[in-house]
Amino acid sequence: MISPLKYNELVKRVEALEMALAAIQRKDTLPEGMAPLTTLAAEMGLSTSKAEELARNCGVMIVKQGHGHIVHEAKFREAALIIIKGAKRKYGSKYWFHPLIGKFTMTVRPQL
Structure with missing residues (x-):
């Protein structure tokens, strides 16, 4: 069982990765970092x-x-x-x- 804090942390990491992938797919801008x-x-x-x-x-x-x-x-x-x-x-x-x-x-x- 995952604690609620750990779950929220994982959700934030997945959202950050989704934003980075969206920026990569646009090909006109580089993701941050x-x-x-x-x-x-x-x-x-x-x-x-x-x-x-x-x-x-x-x-x-x-x-x-x-x-x-x-x-x-x-x-x-x-x-x-x-x-x-x-x-x-x-x-x-x-x-x-x-x-x-x-x-x-x-x-x-x-x-x-």
């Missing part, structure tokens, strides 16, 4: 494909909208910083490596 994957990938210095792989492997909400993807901005930044901090690079190599996303390059080092 979401950002284009390409923009965040450029800020972090990652390629779009590695940023998409990072989002999928770290459990960040990723949604296809139009021809691109949008992700939960705060969670993506948090996951990307953890991956970048944990990445290793061999001396003299341009490639970085992290077991979660494999070998990648960084065009810019994000501000940590």
Whole structure:
């Protein structure tokens, strides 16, 4: 049996998700807290494909909208910083490596 407080909390969460899905389906606006994957990938210095792989492997909400993807901005930044901090690079190599996303390059080092 679910308590009334827990039930009301679940109802609010479902309503918030319904509003977010409605905004995604309109395709002209981004839901609150979401950002284009390409923009965040450029800020972090990652390629779009590695940023998409990072989002999928770290459990960040990723949604296809139009021809691109949008992700939960705060969670993506948090996951990307953890991956970048944990990445290793061999001396003299341009490639970085992290077991979660494999070998990648960084065009810019994000501000940590």
